[in-house]
Amino acid sequence: MSSAQRTTRRRTRTALAWAGFTAAVVVVALVGGLLAQSATWSERGVLDPESAGPDGARAVVRVLEAEGIEVRVARDRAAAQSALADSDATLVLPDAPGLSDAAVRELADGADDVVLLEPRSRTLRLLLPGAAPAGAFADEEVSPACSFPPARSAGDIVAGELFAPATDGEACYRVDDAYALVTSAQDGRSVTAVDGRTLLANDGVDRAGNAALALALLGARPALVWYVPSPADADGAAPTLGELTPPWVTPAIVLLLLAGAAAALWRGRRFGPLVAETLPVTVRGSETTAGRARLYARSRDTAHTAEQLRSAALARLRRILSLGAHASPAAVADAAATRLSEDPAAVRHLLLADAPATDRELVEFSERLHDLEAAVAAAVRPEGTTR
Structure with a gap:
């Protein structure tokens, strides 16, 4: 075999090796992307209505559907507003810090009843004036001690997070000076705040009268719209990295990358394989x-x-x-x-x-x-x- 043929064969093997390496990198990237996307799809948050995990709420949803309640899961604000406009529905509203005050009020105004799950101070101030978070209660049963029909029919429940009562409303399940349920009638609809993690989660809904109270609150209307907050619903988009950096940073980075690539090509170029050659050297004594x-x-x-x-x-x-x-x-x-x-x-x-x-x-x-x-x-x- 001549040297030219050996050189051609060696270059062919090198090209095939690089092609195989590139293909392997692409395959690994695709598989990794698919796995990451699959993990994202399967991941559910706390009190997600489609989650069967201990902190999910699918058990309550399945019971409501069995009772003839139409449950719609809205994973963005537009879908929630559209579902509320089409039916006589109760809105399940978790705390949504990404929404503005106006957006929270607009979403609640479209519902016939509102159930707040684990609301924070701002949500209570907007929808239940006078109410506020008041700590938590040890994992024990509490009697309703009020005239609110859903609470009276459910009986004792296991209380969790507690609230101070609203200015104009009713409070149930008293623990010291705080309550596990706070409700208020406003313009023909009721707004109720409860600790959803203790009341609705799959691992606690079967305790005491929790399930009965959950069904009474969420099944009062023919339809239930369960809103799951999304980061895309935020009224003000977070600034991008390009907006946070000075204008000269991006061109400088591009220039540095081009200079690095040019230096790599300059210093790393090869004109074929290295050849070892013995050069005799004679030095006089x-x-x-x-x-x-x-x-x-x-x-x-x-x-x-x-x-x-x-x-x-x-x-x-x-x-x-x-x-x-x-x-x-x-x-x-x-x-x-x-x-x-x-x-x-x-x-x-x-x-x-x-x-x-x-x-x-x-x-x-x-x-x-x-x-x-x-x-x-x-x-x-x-x-x-x-x-």
Whole structure:
């Protein structure tokens, strides 16, 4: 197979690998998106009329439907207003902080009866003037002690959140100075506030008279519109990130991204696979010696330089005296002194202990080593030949 064919085949395999990788990323992204969307669809909030979870309210809805009540679940304000306009209906209104005061009043005005689930201070102020949250009661049964027909027919219930009574209305299920149910008749309709989590949730609706009270409140009209607040119903849309940042930020980010992409292409480009090539390099010994000498001179490390000169001289003297590579410096000094009939202490001082401190002393030290080597060589080989 020729090199051109191998190159073509390698490029084909590379292209197929990148294509497979891209396809895998796309598939994973699609599957992840579908799973996330499915999870979003299946997720239900507290007191959702279609939720079968412990904090859902589907049990009450199913009983109402079995009793002939038409239950419409409205997941946006427009659908709730449309359903209320078409029928004689009770509106189930959870607390909706995203709606404006006008929107809350408009939604309640379209209903024939209104049941407030877990209302906060603002909702009570708008629809039940005088009423306000007043804490919660321990999980115990409470008797109605009032003349409100749904409460009297239901009997005792398990109370939860409590409210202060409205200015013009009636209150039931008293606990100290607060009540579990507050109601008021306004322009031919009733507005009632209860703790929906304790009264209507699937895990508590069967306790005491909770179910009876829930059916009496929610089944008073032929139809029931259960409004589920949506973030899209908010009157004022939240500002986008682009609106919160200065005008120059977006162009700067785009410019940085383009610059980064250009730099990646510039630095990461390849003209085919890398090829390893052996390039023979020959450096003369004199160049290496001269280079090291310059380094030693520049660093002014006299002691290290003297040690290198001493080590090299000892190695050469071992060869001249035929002592072997592992002979100790002391043995080399004694052998050299014997050959020259010199004082062993002087030769040992030169080869073992002499430590020049200045450049001048280093030059003199080098010359003495050279003279010693020359003298030993002449003593061993009187003819003056060298190896």
